Amino acid sequence: MTSTMSGSRLAQAYWSETRYESLRMLRTPAFAGPFLALPVCLYLLFGVVLFGDALSKDPNGALFMFMGFAVFGVMGPGMFGFGVSIAVERDQGLLRLKRALPMPPAAPLLAKMLMAMLFVAIVMITMIAAAPAGHLRISAGHLLSLTVVNILGAAPFCALGLFIGTWASGKSAPAFVNLLYLPMIYLSGFLIPLPKSMQWVERLSPAYHLHQLALAAIGSPSQGAPLVHALILTGLTLVMTALAVRRLARVG
Amino acid sequence: MAGVSKRFGKVVALDGVDLEVERGELLALLGPNGAGKTTSISLMLGLQRPDVGSVRLFGESPERIETRRMIGVMMQEAALASELRVCEQIDLITRYYPDPLTPEAVMEMTGTTALARRPYGKLSPGQKRQVQFGIAICGRPKLLFLDEPTVGLDIQSREMVWETLRELVNDGASIVLTTHYLEEAEALADRVVVLSQGRKIAAGTVSDMRSLVVRKRVRCRTALRLEQVKLWPDVQSASSDHTGLQITTTNAENVVRRLLDADEDLQDLEVERAGLAEAFTELTAEVAAR
Numbered sequence: 001m002t003s004t005m006s007g008s009r010l011a012q013a014y015w016s017e018t019r020y021e022s023l024r025m026l027r028t029p030a031f032a033g034p035f036l037a038l039p040v041c042l043y044l045l046f047g048v049v050l051f052g053d054a055l056s057k058d059p060n061g062a063l064f065m066f067m068g069f070a071v072f073g074v075m076g077p078g079m080f081g082f083g084v085s086i087a088v089e090r091d092q093g094l095l096r097l098k099r100a101l102p103m104p105p106a107a108p109l110l111a112k113m114l115m116a117m118l119f120v121a122i123v124m125i126t127m128i129a130a131a132p133a134g135h136l137r138i139s140a141g142h143l144l145s146l147t148v149v150n151i152l153g154a155a156p157f158c159a160l161g162l163f164i165g166t167w168a169s170g171k172s173a174p175a176f177v178n179l180l181y182l183p184m185i186y187l188s189g190f191l192i193p194l195p196k197s198m199q200w201v202e203r204l205s206p207a208y209h210l211h212q213l214a215l216a217a218i219g220s221p222s223q224g225a226p227l228v229h230a231l232i233l234t235g236l237t238l239v240m241t242a243l244a245v246r247r248l249a250r251v252g
Numbered sequence: 253m254a255g256v257s258k259r260f261g262k263v264v265a266l267d268g269v270d271l272e273v274e275r276g277e278l279l280a281l282l283g284p285n286g287a288g289k290t291t292s293i294s295l296m297l298g299l300q301r302p303d304v305g306s307v308r309l310f311g312e313s314p315e316r317i318e319t320r321r322m323i324g325v326m327m328q329e330a331a332l333a334s335e336l337r338v339c340e341q342i343d344l345i346t347r348y349y350p351d352p353l354t355p356e357a358v359m360e361m362t363g364t365t366a367l368a369r370r371p372y373g374k375l376s377p378g379q380k381r382q383v384q385f386g387i388a389i390c391g392r393p394k395l396l397f398l399d400e401p402t403v404g405l406d407i408q409s410r411e412m413v414w415e416t417l418r419e420l421v422n423d424g425a426s427i428v429l430t431t432h433y434l435e436e437a438e439a440l441a442d443r444v445v446v447l448s449q450g451r452k453i454a455a456g457t458v459s460d461m462r463s464l465v466v467r468k469r470v471r472c473r474t475a476l477r478l479e480q481v482k483l484w485p486d487v488q489s490a491s492s493d494h495t496g497l498q499i500t501t502t503n504a505e506n507v508v509r510r511l512l513d514a515d516e517d518l519q520d521l522e523v524e525r526a527g528l529a530e531a532f533t534e535l536t537a538e539v540a541a542r
Contacts, residue, residue: 102348
């Protein structure tokens with residue numbers, strides 16, 4: 001005796017999981033506040049208030065500033081949205097309960113990834129709205145390409161967060177995510193260019209590869225082939241997700 | 253579950269346990285802490301695999317999602333998302349099932365309609381249990397696993413849960429219930445299985461369980477002194493309060509005869525068989541002493 005479900009009913013399960021996951025996160029000020037507001041606030045602070053005059057005469061500098069904070073905005077929702085929330089849900093037994101219930105197995109991971117991408121889309125809209133004040137000169141088509149690349153670019157950060165979330169406890173997960181997140185901000189070269197002797201460090205970071213891919217998407221000079229960056233990010237996403245899913249299946 | 257053993261490191265959680273639930277039956281799983289109740293439920297839900305033996309739900313692996321669409325679960329330790337409202341929480345879980353109840357119907361059945369718009373995190377522990385019970389029944393399950401479903405509930409809510417469970421069983425659903433409230437098992441269970449130290453030590457109806465225990469309780473109002481009665485042969489224990497004297501004995505006939513001989517004015521004499529609580533205590537104490 002088994003019970004089957006129609007395709008449309010299954011799609012509803014995925015949709016509901018995504019909808020409620022996004023609602024949950026939007027209703028959590030400690031998550032939504034920093035990750036939605038911080039990138040544009042920092043962009044306005046550095047790109048308008050502090051260095052606005054200088055950037056008005058330096059289109060490349062204005063572009064570097066905008067692209068840097070846009071990539072910064074991509075990293076947080078995935079890493080923290082997965083890393084901390086998966087760890088907390090494991091601690092609280094919610095994932096275990098949903099595994100016992102007939103939740104479609106990929107639903108919570110897909111829901112969290114789409115939630116992170118929704119957050120990135122909101123970040124991009126706020127950044128684009130603030131861009132004229134930061135003296136950014138870029139076509140609408142390029143902005144659209146950049147937004148698409150950045151939304152998809154949330155995936156490797158989701159996978160990294162997921163990997164941490166399946167190993168760390170709810171209490172230790174924020175510390176472990178920060179251990180990766182904070183060095184990545186400063187050592188990926190997208191906000192602060194590193195000296196030539198240290199540039200090899202940048203290549204270890206997925207944020208560097210996303211930054212280069214984003215530059216290529218708007219037709220700006222970038223380092224390395226876009227296909228290589230895309231393959232590295234895809235590979236990282238697949239490997240981290242596979243390791244995490246394997247662990248989730250064993251430990252819940 | 254057939255011949256199931258499960259070990260965690262050096263600890264044997266289950267040791268060759270057989271367990272079967274019939275259609276339309278409420279099975280109460282009893283046992284002291286660490287007896288193997290939660291491990292049994294985890295194995296039946298497919299959350300863990302047995303080291304030895306097999307677990308089947310409706311003849312299929314519990315790990316298959318098609319099988320799990322026929323079950324409902326209420327776990328003791330699971331916390332639901334605190335930011336979601338009660339109606340959203342129930343709506344989400346109904347989406348996992350092919351033919352669920354509507355969230356409105358679930359809330360009405362579980363007495364949570366007034367809480368529909370309240371965030372789950374702002375509910376009292378008892379209200380949270382009511383919502384969790386709603387989640388367990390929302391998919392019209394054919395088999396329901398309930399881990400301590402009435403802990404923290406007020407009397408009215410507990411009655412509601414009991415009533416709903418009786419209706420589900422009448423409609424043909426099977427239920428596996430673990431509980432620390434023996435009166436709950438006594439009131440609801442068709443069959444009781446007692447686990448202790450990972451082994452099944454007794455199984456049968458509530459009255460089968462009681463009959464396993466030879467002790468009886470004798471109550472009366474008497475002028476006899478408690479210290480004097482305690483010294484009588486066949487008296488295992490005795491106590492007194494404002495309602496009178498209570499004696500636990502393995503030979504009620506002898507004790508009653510002696511009481512009537514010793515006190516001509518004795519009143520309100522009652523003899524009753526041990527309840528499930530006494531049976532449970534005696535059975536598990538025997539295993540612990542081995």
